[in-house]
Amino acid sequence: MSNESILLKQAVTNSIYHITPFTLLDFPDKTACIIWFAGCNMRCHYCYNPDMVRSKGTISHEDAFKWISSRKGFLDGVVLSGGECLMDKKIESFIQKLKEQGFLIKIDTNGSYPWRLKSIIQNQLVHYIALDFKALPNQFYKVTQSGLFNKFQQSLDFLININASFEVRTTIHSQLLGSQDLMQMIHYLESRNYTGTYYLQNFFNDCNTLGELPNDYQLIKQGDFSSTKFEIIVRS
Numbered sequence: 001m002s003n004e005s006i007l008l009k010q011a012v013t014n015s016i017y018h019i020t021p022f023t024l025l026d027f028p029d030k031t032a033c034i035i036w037f038a039g040c041n042m043r044c045h046y047c048y049n050p051d052m053v054r055s056k057g058t059i060s061h062e063d064a065f066k067w068i069s070s071r072k073g074f075l076d077g078v079v080l081s082g083g084e085c086l087m088d089k090k091i092e093s094f095i096q097k098l099k100e101q102g103f104l105i106k107i108d109t110n111g112s113y114p115w116r117l118k119s120i121i122q123n124q125l126v127h128y129i130a131l132d133f134k135a136l137p138n139q140f141y142k143v144t145q146s147g148l149f150n151k152f153q154q155s156l157d158f159l160i161n162i163n164a165s166f167e168v169r170t171t172i173h174s175q176l177l178g179s180q181d182l183m184q185m186i187h188y189l190e191s192r193n194y195t196g197t198y199y200l201q202n203f204f205n206d207c208n209t210l211g212e213l214p215n216d217y218q219l220i221k222q223g224d225f226s227s228t229k230f231e232i233i234v235r236s
Helices: 004-008 051-055 061-069 093-098 114-122 137-144 149-161 179-191
Strands: 016-023 034-038 077-082 105-108 128-132 164-171 197-202 231-235
Touching: 016 061, 016 197, 034 061, 061 093, 077 093, 093 114, 105 114, 114 149, 128 149, 164 179, 179 197
Parallel strands: 034 077, 077 105, 105 128, 128 164, 164 197, 197 231
Antiparallel strands: 016 034
């Protein structure tokens, strides 16, 4: 059985791991909570949620929904993150219930479930999407321990073609991605006709990661990279 198949099998019981009750940072211009889903079909070396990725969830959809409903009037939206939230086979019905309560929905995803993402969008259930661009094919397995680049590309192309409200973001550690890699990733996005904002995120130092990476002091700065087709913003 392939490594990817093992990861998928382990994630069958994917559920909710944790709830962050309030954020002003994760949903642009909105007050929100974050629902963290357990399990992931990738094993990114820089992932700072190793327990979440390896564990099963402890919170049911029903309990999460009850808590979120109690915040109606205080929160504008709900961020669904993880882990990989789209691994949850029942996530669309969960989102539908949240939308019926008047909440806006943001999804953080690695793009590996394009059919589920497409269904959610076509049913007008999501307001904003953050799509993780891990690496190009030649570096993708090194970064993610998975062979899911084509699935990511399907999601990216779909979002571009329908002019969805979304951003693309990449986390950077110099042991995994260098300046040349990032330039090639920028050129790739240009070739796919992406015109949104591309966020480059420096690695979070001093935290436990799946790949047990050391601190990275080769940080990129605003202005190090540019594109004629879209804005590039560096997040610290």
